Amino acid sequence: MRLTRRYRFCASHRLHSDELTEAQNDATYGKCNNPYGHGHNYVLEVTIRGSVHPVTGLMHDLPTLDEFVTQEIVSRYDHRNLNEQVPELAGLVPTTEVVSAVIHARLDRGWPQEWPALDRVRIWETRNNIFEVNKEIQ
């Protein structure tokens, strides 16, 4: 069985690579290359995989999961500038592909061994752009 919990954070970013020329950045990232940046209401879905406890009917203690994800991600990403204020994104272009992979890696690294497995991270950048990562597809 899989259980998915949804979190939200609002953040700004700018898509720009120092390795590309101004024209190449413009061609690659379009309006996302705006030097002043822009922002999104991100939705973060964290999916866990495991079995249901026969007595409690629960797979996992959700407040504990919420606390972990809030501490590791939401409280550090919400109302921040992803280029400037999130250390693990420093020097990276914060496309949602990159943000998804970085968030998955951070959750995976701190994930308590006794918990149900971390199955998937999915990020909605907007209602229309959705990115997902698991251990197999990085």
Add this chain to the structure above:
Amino acid sequence: MKITRRIEFSSSHVCAIPGRTEAENRALYGAAANPHGHGHNYALEVTIAGEPDPVTGMIVDLKEVKEILNQEVVTPFDHRHLNYEVPPFDKIVPTTENMALEIWRRLAPHFTGAKGKLDLVRLYETEDLYVEYAGEQA
């Protein structure tokens, strides 16, 4: 190919293990252990897998799916108190996990192959919490 049908139902429930104190249940389930109950607008997505019939072009007759979902889920669950009115939740705790398992048990016998096979049950308790069950063991 897969086809997914979505339905909604609204129910009340209490998450508490019979015989345990209210304090013990609150430690496990938080606000959901309130003995007076509370409720949700549940959304259920039922996915059927199969190949489209060469003549009708359909995997499964959706009118039949609708009838089965009404008979097995909407009619018994909607506007009911799950603990008092919907067995087996008089004996097992109506967590989202247990509800997804029970819905799978109710639906699986109706979709065994000829009419498409039951592939996945996805039950949303709220927009921010859902459980997926595909018939796997444990």
